[in-house]
Amino acid sequence: MKKSKNSKLGVSRRHLLLAGASTVACLSGMMPAGFSSVFAGEPETGLDSEALMALKDGLTLLNARPVNMETPAHLLDDAITPAHRLFVRNNGHLPDYDEHPEASWTLTIDGEVTTPLNLSIADLKRDFEVVRKQIWIECGGNGRKFYEPGASGNQWSLGAIGCPIWTGVRLKDVLERAGVKDNAVYTAHHSIDTHLSGDPDKAPISRGVPIAKALDENCLIVFEMNGAPLPVLNGFPLRLIVPGWPGSCSQKWLKRIQIRDRIHDGTKMTGAAYRMPAYPVSPGTEVPKEDMVIIHELPVKSLITSPVTGARAPVGEPIEVRGHAWSGEGDVVALEVSVDFGASWQKATLDAPANKYAWQQWRADLTFEKAGYYEVWARATDRTGKRQPSVVPGWNPKGYLNNMQHRVAVFAV
């Protein structure tokens, strides 16, 4: 089959309005170079999806159908990630908002609860305390690209991470209102994006977390990001934020949280998805399903957001190197940089997080005394004493949890 032009739109024009007033500007002026060619002739990718993607300024497109985009490290320099710089990891097609408009959007809490709930977004805002927290969200496969042999899935390099401010209510408060029964074991998250095959009975993704994690006061049901409605590509109008764990736990376009008396077995809960081998395996090993265990916390990690790799620095003058650090275990306690391939390390200044699970800013002044080629390496240490490795850590079939030290190339001239 040679490709055919098929203009079935993923999102209707009306939904562009959801994206905010800057849409028109984005369509005309802000379309990143190369985007139009990426989409030429792609079936089932309409102008509106393109426009939504164009709102993501400067991101690298890994796949247009379904949409998957990551942010180059130097574009993650802001302490608070703006909407146009937050990565996108989608498993299916965007929801049909004509069928599910925001005004009549409901969130159902059911399963092993004493009082099932059916809440509108207005109910959530009215009946529960509204909280604002800055929380990082990262795809479990961030860094997959660097595994050898390759691990299947989108080949994320560094930028499937971001840390905006979320506004919403505590998941805990909502679950307590519903009354979680004693036999509750796991949550099951459901949304209304659609499976790539078009099968209405198949979910593109439906993950969950143990009840204890769901009752952590930092898990949120959010309706705003950075004080504005959630971007469509990031879950408009309602999503979960489960801090410190793979981004897939933070279901987008959230419609239902079912409480289950067993570990949830929805799409991407089983098989190799978001699981690691129970024991270290040699690269390329096919690991049986029963030996794959569900990932919980993501490991300690950091990024160098300035200078950009490829930059030039003046000899003998200090330049500021800076970035962010985070850990699924909570706070990062130290950040060090090296310009001699890890032979020696220099301590950077590290800020405290805005709140638990916000990433932390760090900076260091570096002076290159001699002209030549350098690599700046950064390594974070979290409060459990764990540090980032200098090499790609243990190979695993799906390429998760790569927290290798970030390196950027700098030429001192």
Next chain:
Amino acid sequence: MRHIIIFAVVTTLLAACAPDAITNSGQQAAQSQSEKSELQQRREARIKQMADNWPGTVNLKDPFNALDPMIKPSSVGRGSVFDANDDYWGLPRTPGYEEVATYCASCHSLAIVMQQHVTPERWQYLLTWMLEKQNMPPLDPEEHALVLKYLTTNFSSGSK
């Protein structure tokens, strides 16, 4: 290069006949000083040339970007790059490309296929996963074998 060798010979001689070296030390020091600064100049010129040759701007769309020390070419998918403007999305034209274009581009774009550099065993697993879990219509055995061969030839670790 020649200068370096001469410098090395002089230094070795110096070390070998120490008394001589002491008497001639002033002269020798002056000589090695000027050779040193010539060497220094050559080194500076080389660094400058190296810097001039260094592009200094990152092409973030280039998966083999030489400026990014995170990326070693061996660890990047090396089949070919997804091209929306090509009739077959940039698929390498080895036997099976039409079948892959037919069977693998209906649900998702071929970008997700062409990014991979997985083992042949993983490709086999992925094809089964696509059939059993993702509603992919079954292929006849011949086509199945051809598609698998194509994927492992073009988008596997160690190929090319």
